[in-house]
Amino acid sequence: DAGVIQSPRHEVTEMGQEVTLRCKPISGHDYLFWYRQTMMRGLELLIYFNNNVPIDDSGMPEDRFSAKMPNASFSTLKIQPSEPRDSAVYFCASNLEGLVRDTQYFGPGTRLTVL
Amino acid sequence: GENVEQHPSTLSVQEGDSAVIKCTYSDSASNYFPWYKQELGKGPQLIIDIRSNVGEKKDQRIAVTLNKTAKHFSLHITETQPEDSAVYFCAASKPAGRRALTFGSGTRLQVQP
Numbered sequence: 261d262a263g264v265i266q267s268p269r270h271e272v273t274e275m276g277q278e279v280t281l282r283c284k285p286i287s288g289h290d291y292l293f294w295y296r297q298t299m300m301r302g303l304e305l306l307i308y309f310n311n312n313v314p315i316d317d318s319g320m321p322e323d324r325f326s327a328k329m330p331n332a333s334f335s336t337l338k339i340q341p342s343e344p345r346d347s348a349v350y351f352c353a354s355n356l357e358g359l360v361r362d363t364q365y366f367g368p369g370t371r372l373t374v375l
Numbered sequence: 376g377e378n379v380e381q382h383p384s385t386l387s388v389q390e391g392d393s394a395v396i397k398c399t400y401s402d403s404a405s406n407y408f409p410w411y412k413q414e415l416g417k418g419p420q421l422i423i424d425i426r427s428n429v430g431e432k433k434d435q436r437i438a439v440t441l442n443k444t445a446k447h448f449s450l451h452i453t454e455t456q457p458e459d460s461a462v463y464f465c466a467a468s469k470p471a472g473r474r475a476l477t478f479g480s481g482t483r484l485q486v487q488p
Contacts, residue, residue: 264418293475303419303464303478316475351418362407362468364476366418 264367285354381479398465405467
């Protein structure tokens with residue numbers, strides 16, 4: 261299996277622009293998570309889905325952030341408009357309920373820089 | 376919500392020595408405690424985990440202990456090697472259906488050859 265796939269790996273944009281991050285979870289997994297990592301705040305959960313349905317979006321910082329999961333193999337995280345404080349590494353992770361280990365498998369991340 | 380505190384933030388050891396990283400959690404309902412290793416430029420990777428019905432678990436040079444009463448858990452790495460150098464995160468989550476992981480702030484481990 262290719263693991264969790266994220267694109268792009270790096271994104272540099274200017275303040276005010278729309279940014280879309282993409283994630284393909286491991287095939288067959290029914291949970292998908294979006295995390296953000298910064299030096300100041302560490303790894304924090306933004307939102308997670310179960311069977312394509314958003315379960316908890318309490319970590320989404322504000323209305324500029326939105327996430328969708330139109331099908332079991334694809335999710336997007338959109339920031340509009342972007343701001344410099346959104347600069348971070350964004351990770352997508354997936355897992356399968358019922359797995360003994362409950363392991364969340366992380367993608368390689370998207371490093372976002374907002375100028 | 377859950378709060379996970381992790382110490383120390385940095386740890387430097389000589390190759391062959393042991394390393395210990397400690398975490399505490401706040402929510403007594405948490406029952407799953409994984410440890411992740413993150414190398415530069417990569418996503419976190421699970422290295423070991425423990426559930427609340429187990430007090431200790433070992434996998435080769437890595438072990439994790441859990442004290443439910445005190446709400447703390449620890450990662451022990453023995454016979455450290457330079458390739459163990461990375462950032463380590465502890466995390467906690469509640470039972471199935473509420474699967475979000477709350478992470479500690481991370482420990483940067485440096486193993487000096």
